[in-house]
Amino acid sequence: MDNSSAMQPIQLKSEQQEYQFNMKTALSRVIAKIRESLDIDSIFQITVSELRRSLKADRVGVLRFYPELGWQGEFICEDVGDGWSSPLTDKFSVHGLAEELAKIYQQGRIQVLTDIYEHGISDCQVQILEKYQVLANLAVPLLKGKELWGLLCIHQCSSSRQWETSEIEFVQLIATHLEIALQQADYIEQVKVQSAQIAQTKAQEKSVEWQKTIAIAIEKIRQSLDLETIFRASTAEIRKLIKTDRVAIYRFNPDWTGEFVFESVGEGWISLIDEQSQRPELRENVSECSAKDLAKTPVVDTYLQDTEGGRFTKGEVYRVCNDIYSAGFSDCYIKVLEAYQAKAYVIIAIYHGQKLWGLLAAYHNTEMRNWQEDEVYLLTQVSTQLGVAIQQAELFAQTQRQKEEIAQTLKELKETQSQLIHSEKMASLGQLVAGIAHEINNPISFIYGNITYINEHTNDLFKLLDTYQKNCPNLPTIIQQQIANLDLDYITDDLPKILASMTTGAERISQLVLSLRTFARLDEADMKPVNLHEGLDSTLLILQHRLQPKTNYPAIEVIKEYGNLPEIVCYAAQMNQVFMNIINNAIDAIEHKIFWNEININPQIIISTKVTEEHTIGISIADNGCGIPDNLRSRIFEPFFTTKEPGQGTGLGLSISYKIVVEKHGGKIKCISEPGKGCEFYLEIPQQPLALVS
Template sequence: MINEAQILAVDDTPANLEVITEMLSSVGYTVVGAISGERALKRLRSYQPDLILLDIQMPDMDGFSVCQQIKAMPEFATVPIIFISALSDIGSMVRGFSVGAVDYISKPFQELEVLMRVKTHLQLHHLTENLEAQVVARTQELEKALAQLQQSRLQLIQQEKMSAMGNLVAGVAHDINNPLGFLRGSTSNIKEYMGDLLTHLALYQQHYPDAIAAIQEHAEEIDLEFIVKDLPTLFTSMNEATARIASISKNLCNFARRDLNDKVLMDLHEGIDNTLQILKFRLKSQGERPPIDVVKDYGDVPMVMGFPGQINQVLMNLLANAIDAIDEGPSDAEAAPKITIKTITLADQNLIEIVISDNGAGMSDEVKAKAFEYLFTTKAIGQGTGLGLAIARQIIEENHGGHLTFKSTLGEGTEFRIQLPLQTD
């Protein structure tokens, strides 16, 4: 490569130029000659040499001035310039170096010396350029690695957060399950005992219709007739309530479920319902704000392949944001706070969509542009970490091959759209 170098030689004496050209060409360099500073500068408009050999004493424009002008052009600033001059005084040499030359050869010169110096400077130049390119490449690599590191760190924080919540939820569900199991087991016994007692009482009443006064008085006092009628109804309600607690506990367990390493077929509607269950408390009326109306518009959507814990996390992040946006102030104070969750299958596009819309505060253009950025939040310190949407997008797009987009109008509301690929096999 160095032997293929392009060299610009500048000398006002054609004979000198010829000698230099011949000498350099003989070892393989391509040489372009110029017989004045002006011509050299003109050549440089359409020519990029790897090295320049420059005479100093020339009419009109001397070598120092040519050198200065070349060095002032950014594209030639690093091209090595070697002076070849009959001026061998120390003053000229110093001046040569101070205007930017890398070397100074006195005339008359030794051919071999010129060749060695040219070769050395070409090599140095080549190495420097390589080094710079390497530094740029390494810097880019390091920047990329840093960005990846930051991303995984934040992801870990979020996972940690979800896992802490999952543990809490799973723990609570577990603690509820033990007494609940006892309750459910007892109710069937109680039902039987109660039936027996009531039958027994009826037998008494049938065979001893005229009980002593104390018994009749007590029966009136406690309104025995009402108790006998009400007891089974009450019992049925209790049974239903226990069943409800059991179903809530099952939902909590489902929500907290650890992510398996492989994707599984999951029911999106179940995921949404579980998430809503967890957020139930936040949907209730709060201060001035009436309860949030949740409208479910579920379509005929098949099971999808995915990581249920992650998808639940996305639903959680989006729904929590929607509630935050409503809490922040409903777009229209008259309108009742509302969140709509719509699911639909777009068979022609091989997609399933979940659209979550709210009539909360909405986003300004500035917020819209940054919403997906890591650590971007408009919420108070301690209220928002700014990770929710970034993680949600990563989960949907990178881990599930889908898309997460949104539309928002300040003062009107926001609509988030999750698109997941339809299972085709």
């Protein structure tokens, strides 16, 4: 198989993962900008820049509409490639499209044009797009609440473009974050407006002080995307600012039961979180008994009757109680509040988007309390920001999960690529060994086959010579002299020995060729019955050059303690690869110990086999090398982990061996080692694969 063609699917998958990773990176940068800035223009600018870079578009812009001016629109922000015009200086009226735009965009629908001339859009819209050189257009609405605020536009000017589903979803997700940013900008604007109203009715100093405290509370919420950190900071800050006994956050479940998830409570008061774990009825009473009593008010009545969870105007305070004993509550609800140790409270709804998520509650326990407008206002603003924080935290958590999935995919891809390369090397080694065996086998077969004839012919000549000498005793002088010079008696005695030695050498070479072919096993891609001893012996033969003595290194003795094994059904070539990896590592460990003068004599590798009590095949390969430290032994089967010097190992040998033994054959492999005393790898292999046994 051509290696380049085999790697193309992996390369394509890597490019797709890289493209998705770039989009997620752009999304993370946009989210980070929304978190760190209240300037909507800065948020828009970084968004269009990141989008154009990620999507490789010619222009990305934010178009704002002014319905009060007859749907006049203008691009307030853009990022455009070289050579394309900028619409920032233009204002244009699309009042002719007002009805069409309202129908398409105010419902949250998007417009996807692969070619502006092929979708049957109005001439008016074609003229507008032509003015800015647009050939393909992707427009996603930006809604503020339920009202159309503008569009996020992606323009392709150089050619038409087939927009991918992932690109459309990515732009929609970016638009969702921009809508949150618009809401945040609105909220901040509301804070400013309401601050001005408070300033008209209260002393300027107190108003300024409260604005500072609100900003501090909101800033602390915005400093993190971790909900536990946000809840801890917000509850503690609110309790300190309004000087109350308890501030708690309560979360609803889908069935409208719920529980307190966080609280800040003063000294001397019980913890509601601890109390609800011991008294589960408190959680039920909050959503049942409490809700029934709260239903007596018009706001809560609408909430309960509209749907199961109800509907509140966003951020609306639905209960302010100055004295629980004069509010007309039932005995049931009074008991719940007494269990909370509360005598007065303010409860604010927390929304996740348009859905009621939970409650922000401030409880005053020491006495009744007349809650002030600025205190309620503070709780309302914090509740709104908590809703945004919860939404952003969930989006961020989703993005983090996707990033982790991408990182894991890239890691697996790298591992797969490395294993493919390693497998190719092993396949090449097998092909080389098989080729050498074939090339040696042909001439040695010729030599071995002719030795017999040479031996017969030589014996015939010796008989003829002996007959001639007996029947012609008086040989000419010159012949007698030649016989003396040749030492005919020595040749007659030594030549048969030479032929016998040649026969032995040819037989040894034939055995070597057979062992090489046994190791390669290129014709055995499927599982077949195999004699594992042959695989071990052929592997030792391949590594014979490393076992022999060398300068400063004595020979390594291999002790075979083979049991009586039946043939087992397995992938022979893969098992030989396992033996190669483990024995090679054993030789490395012994040489490392010799190099550091930790062993001078008797280096050994002991290979033993047996049939276990569970009728599996047990194989032990032990050495008296340097051993493996305890802190590293648990990691030796991890991909790319190696204790060898850089360039001396890939860290894949034992990882691949683990996959072959455990995943391919349903076996076991473990390492038993003590530093300085050697290492033993013990393998257990089923006699037949589980699928065949069943």
